[in-house]
Amino acid sequence: MKKLLFISVLIATAHNVLAKNILPYKKYQISITNLIDTAAYPIANISSINLPFYYNKPINTFLADLTNSYPGYILSSIYANDNLRMGTRVNVYYSNHMGFVLIVKNFQYMNPFSLTGNFDVNLFRQENINKIELRNIGDCIHGCN
DSSP states (O other), rough: OOHHHHHHHHHHHHHHIIIIIIOOOHHHOGGGGGOGGGGGHHHHTTSSSSSGGBBBBHHHHHHHHHHHSSSSOOOOOOOETTTEEEEEEEEEEOTTTTEEEEOOOSSSSOOOSSOOOOOOOOHHHBBBBBBEEEETTTTEEESSS
């Protein structure tokens, strides 16, 4: 009985710590159920994705296909070019230090300029991808020329 109580308290504590401190919903816009063991995804499998296929397609299309094949990614907030304050990139990464950088250059839905760096992720996800970089532990595997 004590063991069951201990496990219940441990699970509740871990859930609260992860949900409130490590992955705040507003910043990453994911739910705690997206946390899965992505260490099982070898870079060989991820790098076999036909990334140019997604060029000129909405970010949502890429993310939907990624969810079907390799779930468990974390979507970062949009980040901007320092000089222009133009939000053009978002990171899609996994807990095993693998991930994608999705780059948009032509905007139809979102205003890409912001002095404060606040961008609408939902509108950004509708934009068409111009380029995708694949990175593994900081090293560029594809698209970083």
